Amino acid sequence: SQKIEQNSEALNIQEGKTATLTCNYTNYSPAYLQWYRQDPGRGPVFLLLIRENEKEKRKERLKVTFDTTLKQSLFHITASQPADSATYLCALDATDKLIFGTGTRLQVFP
Amino acid sequence: DTAVSQTPKYLVTQMGNDKSIKCEQNLGHDTMYWYKQDSKKFLKIMFSYNNKELIINETVPNRFSPKSPDKAHLNLHINSLELGDSAVYFCASSQEGESYNEQFFGPGTRLTVL
Numbered sequence: 001s002q003k004i005e006q007n008s009e010a011l012n013i014q015e016g017k018t019a020t021l022t023c024n025y026t027n028y029s030p031a032y033l034q035w036y037r038q039d040p041g042r043g044p045v046f047l048l049l050i051r052e053n054e055k056e057k058r059k060e061r062l063k064v065t066f067d068t069t070l071k072q073s074l075f076h077i078t079a080s081q082p083a084d085s086a087t088y089l090c091a092l093d094a095t096d097k098l099i100f101g102t103g104t105r106l107q108v109f110p
Numbered sequence: 111d112t113a114v115s116q117t118p119k120y121l122v123t124q125m126g127n128d129k130s131i132k133c134e135q136n137l138g139h140d141t142m143y144w145y146k147q148d149s150k151k152f153l154k155i156m157f158s159y160n161n162k163e164l165i166i167n168e169t170v171p172n173r174f175s176p177k178s179p180d181k182a183h184l185n186l187h188i189n190s191l192e193l194g195d196s197a198v199y200f201c202a203s204s205q206e207g208e209s210y211n212e213q214f215f216g217p218g219t220r221l222t223v224l
Binding site: 031032034038041042043044045046049051087089093096097098099100102103 | 150154212214
């Protein structure tokens with residue numbers, strides 16, 4: 001069956017470190033993968049999109065990789081800050097819609 | 111300016127009632143969506159409309175009926191509410207219906223059915 005899994009329910013890291021979140025999928029062949037940030041009580045906000053023929057995409061302190069062989073995307077936040085604390089969702093392209101992962105809650109403590 | 115707005119923000123109602131949630135986007139997008147986010151934070155698509163036409167209709171009970179009076183509005187009407195309908199409902203929009211387009215989400219409507 002099709003499945004999208006994001007690593008652990010919560011990830012706690014110290015300010016200044018690099019946070020790495022994973023998104024693994026099975027039985028999908030997405031042409032695109034998106035990452036969103038969701039704060040409590042708010043709707044998701046788009047962060048980055050990466051295409052299947054792109055290995056890596058960067059935006060400021062964010063970096064996303066996409067490995068179609070491993071069926072995995074990694075989302076990195078370098079020099080993390082307490083303001084980065086939120087839930088991060090990956091979303092796969094499934095032809096005409098996005099399928100969202102379960103999300104990883106990131107907590108950055110001072 | 112709010113890009114995607116939803117009303118109401120909170121909705122508390124009794125089982126068996128009928129309720130509506132309204133959504134408006136001022137981004138000029140062609141495609142709008144309704145998502146349901148359950149208590150485990152799993153976000154699942156319910157419907158999508160492109161230029162007032164229904165494009166996606168996931169396995170959703172027919173008690174849920176979306177209506178798009180124009181491409182800037184997508185409302186969700188729910189009949190005979192059940193306890194299991196309690197969730198946060200998000201409206202979203204995108205430039206087109208292609209999955210490479212980023213989606214812009216509204217603030218959500220927290221529906222509680224008692």
